[in-house]
Amino acid sequence: MDIWATDVFNLSKMQTRLPKDVFESIKSTIHTGSKLDVSVAGIVAAAMKDWAISKGALFYTHIFYPLTNITAEKHDGFISVQRDGSAIAEFTGKALVQGEPDGSSFPNGGNRSTSEARAYTAWDVTSFPYVMETDNGVTLYIPTVFFSWTGEALDKKMPLLRSNAAMSNAATRLLKLLGNSEVATVNSSCGAEQEYFLIDAEYAQSRPDILLTGRTLFGRPAAKGQQFDDHYFGAIPERVQVFMQEVEERLYRLGIPAKTRHNEVAPGQFEIAPFFEAANVASDHQQVTMTILKNTAKKHGFMCLLHEKPFAGINGSGKHVNWSVGNATQGNLLDPGDNPHTNLQFLLFCGAVIRGIHIYGPLLRAVVATAGNDHRLGANEAPPAIISVYLGKQLEDVFNQIKQGLVPSSTPGGKMNLGVLTLPEINRDPSDRNRTSPFAFTSNRFEFRAVGSNQSVSGPLIAMNTILTDSLTWVADQLETNLSNGKALDAAVIAVVKEIMEAHSAVVFGGNGYSEEWHKQAVEERRLLNLRTTADALPILKKESIKELFERTKVLSASELESRFNVYVEQYIQVIEMEAKLVISIAKTMISPAVSRHLSELSTNITNLKQIGIESEFALSCAKTVASLTKQMMDSVTELDNALSTHHFIPPEEHMEYCAKTLRPMMDKVRKYADALEGEVADDLWPLPKYQKMLFIK
Numbered sequence: 276m277d278i279w280a281t282d283v284f285n286l287s288k289m290q291t292r293l294p295k296d297v298f299e300s301i302k303s304t305i306h307t308g309s310k311l312d313v314s315v316a317g318i319v320a321a322a323m324k325d326w327a328i329s330k331g332a333l334f335y336t337h338i339f340y341p342l343t344n345i346t347a348e349k350h351d352g353f354i355s356v357q358r359d360g361s362a363i364a365e366f367t368g369k370a371l372v373q374g375e376p377d378g379s380s381f382p383n384g385g386n387r388s389t390s391e392a393r394a395y396t397a398w399d400v401t402s403f404p405y406v407m408e409t410d411n412g413v414t415l416y417i418p419t420v421f422f423s424w425t426g427e428a429l430d431k432k433m434p435l436l437r438s439n440a441a442m443s444n445a446a447t448r449l450l451k452l453l454g455n456s457e458v459a460t461v462n463s464s465c466g467a468e469q470e471y472f473l474i475d476a477e478y479a480q481s482r483p484d485i486l487l488t489g490r491t492l493f494g495r496p497a498a499k500g501q502q503f504d505d506h507y508f509g510a511i512p513e514r515v516q517v518f519m520q521e522v523e524e525r526l527y528r529l530g531i532p533a534k535t536r537h538n539e540v541a542p543g544q545f546e547i548a549p550f551f552e553a554a555n556v557a558s559d560h561q562q563v564t565m566t567i568l569k570n571t572a573k574k575h576g577f578m579c580l581l582h583e584k585p586f587a588g589i590n591g592s593g594k595h596v597n598w599s600v601g602n603a604t605q606g607n608l609l610d611p612g613d614n615p616h617t618n619l620q621f622l623l624f625c626g627a628v629i630r631g632i633h634i635y636g637p638l639l640r641a642v643v644a645t646a647g648n649d650h651r652l653g654a655n656e657a658p659p660a661i662i663s664v665y666l667g668k669q670l671e672d673v674f675n676q677i678k679q680g681l682v683p684s685s686t687p688g689g690k691m692n693l694g695v696l697t698l699p700e701i702n703r704d705p706s707d708r709n710r711t712s713p714f715a716f717t718s719n720r721f722e723f724r725a726v727g728s729n730q731s732v733s734g735p736l737i738a739m740n741t742i743l744t745d746s747l748t749w750v751a752d753q754l755e756t757n758l759s760n761g762k763a764l765d766a767a768v769i770a771v772v773k774e775i776m777e778a779h780s781a782v783v784f785g786g787n788g789y790s791e792e793w794h795k796q797a798v799e800e801r802r803l804l805n806l807r808t809t810a811d812a813l814p815i816l817k818k819e820s821i822k823e824l825f826e827r828t829k830v831l832s833a834s835e836l837e838s839r840f841n842v843y844v845e846q847y848i849q850v851i852e853m854e855a856k857l858v859i860s861i862a863k864t865m866i867s868p869a870v871s872r873h874l875s876e877l878s879t880n881i882t883n884l885k886q887i888g889i890e891s892e893f894a895l896s897c898a899k900t901v902a903s904l905t906k907q908m909m910d911s912v913t914e915l916d917n918a919l920s921t922h923h924f925i926p927p928e929e930h931m932e933y934c935a936k937t938l939r940p941m942m943d944k945v946r947k948y949a950d951a952l953e954g955e956v957a958d959d960l961w962p963l964p965k966y967q968k969m970l971f972i973k
């Protein structure tokens with residue numbers, strides 16, 4: 276209680292520092308989504324400045340969320356020099372509400388020309404300002420949206436706010452049709468579980484691949500990986516726990532409710548999860564969490580890796596985005612309760628999700644398409660790139676009964692007999708969990724498990740909210756028709772759910788999502804798409820149906836969507852090409868010289884032995900192996916180098932395809948020979964710290 280949210284200018288601080296009417300106006304904007312009254316901005320700004328200065332801040336910044344996965348900030352001082360040469364601290368309402376950073380250097384995907392640099396930031400009242408203390412001092416952070424001179428969103432926050440409003444409208448209409456007279460604003464919520472790796476910083480310093488790309492481009496798997504299953508939920512190493520506690524304390528100060536911490540599956544891998552919050556706030560908080568993980572790691576001699584696949588051969592990292600929708604009057608709209616089969620509201624909202632994911636599953640795949648995430652999705656790792664929905668045994672059963680026109684019933688979870696008298700009676704959940712599904716229902720929310728560990732959660736949240744908006748609108752239309760045809764409410768609802776299941780049950784899958792059979796069945800029988808790489812998935816954003824979806828719901832205009840496509844394509848190509856260049860330079864300037872030294876030691880040894888009359892066949896065969904692997908590695912490097920100089924791509928799709936299908940396999944080939952060499956060359960000569968050292972924190 277002493278530290279919770281002490282660094283946040285939240286409602287309780289506003290209440291003590293603002294006149295009552297101003298406070299009520301701000302509160303109403305936050306709680307009901309009413310328009311911000313700018314006339315109060317000057318008063319709020321002055322109070323905010325006084326508070327920030329009392330916390331030691333001399334500067335403020337509008338923090339914003341451009342299309343990269345990181346945040347951006349430009350700091351301005353409160354200082355204002357007067358005519359007489361004296362200085363005062365000043366923060367006007369205008370400076371609070373609107374900022375104008377130079378926008379020209381942020382990715383905009385071509386929705387304006389290079390000369391049009393004007394871009395604005397505007398205060399998002401729904402996400403509280405806070406002060407952050409770094410080695411460089413204390414700064415006041417004001418979360419903002421970021422848009423161009425023409426009013427187009429250049430960021431991830433504006434569309435998230437729009438998608439939330441659209442979803443709220445559609446949900447409200449449906450809730451009213453269901454007979455609710457009082458319906459509060461509906462909001463989406465998000466609880467994001469963050470997986471990450473920690474390694475000792477000193478090793479990272481000797482690995483240009485980790486420093487530049489966040490992952491190891493070379494590295495032979497250690498003899499011990501995750502095969503013993505001894506890391507997951509294991510005792511947290513002491514040094515790591517000290518690190519985690521500092522992270523948590525810093526998060527608490529910022530009002531970020533860190534709640535869960537544990538070891539993950541791979542050695543050196545951990546997880547942190549907060550208690551869920553309103554999606555917009557959760558998204559800002561998630562971004563801060565990533566920043567704090569990285570910064571705090573440095574202080575403890577670690578490097579925190581958020582890349583989706585830092586190490587080959589062991590699990591990568593994801594970010595499980597738990598998502599639900601609800602409001603103050605009806606509660607969580609995805610809560611099935613004890614009797615889901617009679618819970619009309621739940622059946623419709625959950626049915627709407629099923630329909631939406633069936634129609635727009637490929638969009639969900641596209642919003643998690645990044646170069647890093649390609650190593651998980653569609654590779655030999657969880658979850659698969661095919662987007663299906665896991666409902667759990669009980670719900671799958673209820674929805675199937677409705678599909679078949681039966682009078683539905685729900686199988687309760689019941690009690691468990693553990694055969695030990697002293698243990699209390701334990702309740703069994705009505706359904707098990709499924710770890711192989713990319714989109715799984717868990718108790719009262721969906722868990723989107725395909726999101727990359729390094730990604731902003733906004734993109735996935737925007738997609739889920741927008742898809743749901745579209746589906747809820749369809750559901751409300753159908754329900755309205757059924758009701759006006761004289762059907763009773765429950766019959767009308769069941770008829771809509773039946774129609775959904777008849778058309779969309781192909782997306783519901785409760786089995787093993789990793790299996791070969793599923794991949795075959797999903798694609799061949801159920802007609803679901805298996806978009807393995809970013810090059811396959813991103814073009815979905817160009818589909819007419821997706822453009823219409825975003826336009827209809829007013830979440831993204833056609834040009835905003837197109838600019839996103841362009842930016843993400845460019846990012847993908849840049850990452851692959853940077854990695855390819857680094858593969859070449861590390862092979863040439865680090866590995867090859869080490870191998871030469873090793874070979875010359877070997878050959879000296881062979882000659883010396885010969886002089887004293889010993890014929891070492893072993894040394895000779897080692898030398899031959901090393902020489903031949905080196906030749907193969909360097910041939911592959913040349914091949915990659917030549918391939919990198921091809922530059923004539925007209926549509927960007929072609930360039931992406933080239934990166935995915937030509938460059939990536941060539942990089943893997945260089946790695947294959949280099950990793951084999953790592954197993955041959957003397958340990959003290961090998962220039963890159965090995966997996967064995969990096970993965971097991973002492």
Ligand code: ADP
Pocket residue numbers: 464465466467468535548549550551597598599600607719720
């Ligand atoms: P898991 O067992 O899936 O790893 P965790 O406890 O690590 O579970 O994380 C679950 C996340 O889901 C937490 O962030 C939690 O707050 C969040 N969550 C719980 N209920 C909801 C909900 N209704 N909407 C959104 N997120 C939720």
Ligand code: MG
Pocket residue numbers: 468535546548
């Ligand atoms: Mg978890």
